[in-house]
Amino acid sequence: MKRFQIPRGTADILPEEAELWNYIEQVSKDVFKRYSYREIKTPIFEYTELFQRGVGETTDIVEKEMYTFEDRAGRSLTLRPEGTASVVRSFVDNKLYANPDPTKLFYIGPMFRYERPQAGRTRQFTQIGVEAFGSTDPSIDAEVIALAMNIFQEMGLKDLRLEINSVGCPVCRPTYREKLVTYLNGVKEHLCKDCQSRIDRNPMRVLDCKVDSCQAATKEAPTIHQHLCDDCQTHYDQLKTYLNDMGIEYVENPRLVRGLDYYTQTAFEIKSEGVGAVGTICGGGRYNGLVEEMGGNDVPGIGFAFSIERIALALKSENVPLNLHQGLDVYTIALGEAAKRLATKVTYELRNNKLSAEMDYLDRKMKAQMKAADRLQAKFVLILGENELKEEKVILRNMGNGEQQEIPLQSIVEKIIQIAKA
Numbered sequence: 172m173k174r175f176q177i178p179r180g181t182a183d184i185l186p187e188e189a190e191l192w193n194y195i196e197q198v199s200k201d202v203f204k205r206y207s208y209r210e211i212k213t214p215i216f217e218y219t220e221l222f223q224r225g226v227g228e229t230t231d232i233v234e235k236e237m238y239t240f241e242d243r244a245g246r247s248l249t250l251r252p253e254g255t256a257s258v259v260r261s262f263v264d265n266k267l268y269a270n271p272d273p274t275k276l277f278y279i280g281p282m283f284r285y286e287r288p289q290a291g292r293t294r295q296f297t298q299i300g301v302e303a304f305g306s307t308d309p310s311i312d313a314e315v316i317a318l319a320m321n322i323f324q325e326m327g328l329k330d331l332r333l334e335i336n337s338v339g340c341p342v343c344r345p346t347y348r349e350k351l352v353t354y355l356n357g358v359k360e361h362l363c364k365d366c367q368s369r370i371d372r373n374p375m376r377v378l379d380c381k382v383d384s385c386q387a388a389t390k391e392a393p394t395i396h397q398h399l400c401d402d403c404q405t406h407y408d409q410l411k412t413y414l415n416d417m418g419i420e421y422v423e424n425p426r427l428v429r430g431l432d433y434y435t436q437t438a439f440e441i442k443s444e445g446v447g448a449v450g451t452i453c454g455g456g457r458y459n460g461l462v463e464e465m466g467g468n469d470v471p472g473i474g475f476a477f478s479i480e481r482i483a484l485a486l487k488s489e490n491v492p493l494n495l496h497q498g499l500d501v502y503t504i505a506l507g508e509a510a511k512r513l514a515t516k517v518t519y520e521l522r523n524n525k526l527s528a529e530m531d532y533l534d535r536k537m538k539a540q541m542k543a544a545d546r547l548q549a550k551f552v553l554i555l556g557e558n559e560l561k562e563e564k565v566i567l568r569n570m571g572n573g574e575q576q577e578i579p580l581q582s583i584v585e586k587i588i589q590i591a592k593a
């Protein structure tokens with residue numbers, strides 16, 4: 172019979188890995204709560220135009236990475252490659268801008284990009300992200316960055332490098348862009364094919380290219396920092412002051428340009444040594460024009476996203492000690508038909524009383540059942556044999572210290588709950 176393979180760039184998340192994922196989600200959710208971010212869920216597919224307009228026609232994502240298809244009625248749909256465009260659509264659609272306070276949202280879910288798979292880069296990946304709408308104040312930029320750092324540190328990551336930049340705004344960017352294009356045209360023959368075609372379409376991306384010859388050729392390129400308008404300069408300086416006040420270390424990287432078109436002013440990335448060639452575990456920034464571009468009012472926004480896949484890699488490479496697999500409370504060993512009947516009932520009642528309980532379903536011998544209890548890291552083992560039943564008492568063994576005690580049959584559940592919860 173034919174055996175099926177998993178599609179390239181996707182992964183099965185087996186139970187052990189899923190426990191790690193749950194941990195990453197749980198820490199994130201705990202921290203979101205402390206910062207007053209509330210969850211939003213949007214569809215996994217949207218009309219293609221949303222991403223073309225939101226993410227930008229000349230980005231790699233829109234040009235070559237989207238999973239786009241027609242539905243049965245001939246509408247063009249796309250599996251979401253990121254979360255920001257969808258959240259902005261929903262923000263406008265549902266008039267969330269009517270909120271007098273900044274609207275602070277988080278989301279968790281799968282995203283899809285047709286990229287070349289490698290460690291930390293998959294075609295389906297799960298992003299955890301936030302978007303905060305309604306304030307241009309750099310204190311919220313600082314909050315968003317602090318939030319990301321807080322989550323990673325709380326997970327136990329240490330080798331983190333926060334890079335920040337200002338990518339300017341529609342006031343200062345055109346002048347800078349012109350100077351950059353002139354410079355890039357002067358070194359055109361040293362640039363890779365992709366970058367040569369980026370000069371006119373998306374020149375700032377050239378600064379971010381990883382190809383050696385492009386990096387060498389753009390070493391002396393003008394940076395946006397020399398061209399920021401007063402507003403952007405002040406905003407950037409204030410952001411740094413807030414970060415300094417909070418004691419959050421950062422590195423300024425004037426070449427940091429994100430791969431999506433919507434950013435204005437603040438852009439940032441968090442890197443971790445352990446994530447192979449890709450390095451970046453989190454990226455984000457401010458997008459002051461996006462809500463209006465998507466048909467809403469002039470509402471500013473800022474956010475970030477990271478993928479669970481990359482955080483999982485970073486946690487593993489830093490060997491962060493995590494005790495994720497909680498052992499079982501009680502394993503019930505039953506020998507014989509009557510004991511099995513009782514075990515079934517006791518196991519059910521223990522579970523009903525919020526204890527984790529397991530029993531044997533394979534009529535195995537005592538020794539095999541004991542081994543199963545060990546594999547499940549049971550804290551207690553309850554032994555129900557024919558003799559014990561006759562004498563109307565059962566044995567409860569504490570697997571930690573080997574102590575055994577006899578408990579009367581009538582009060583098994585009560586007694587175990589009492590002992591296990593002590």
Ligand code: HAM
Pocket residue numbers: 252253254255284286291292293294295296298300301302429430431451452453454455456457473474475476477478480481
């Ligand atoms: P992004 O830099 O494209 O930004 O992606 C953010 C994060 O998603 C990356 O740092 C990485 O952790 C993860 N990621 C991206 N592509 C892959 C992949 N193929 N495999 C595994 N992980 C991946 C955005 O998506 C923006 N929407 C972030 C944002 C929110 N900016 C403002 N608000």
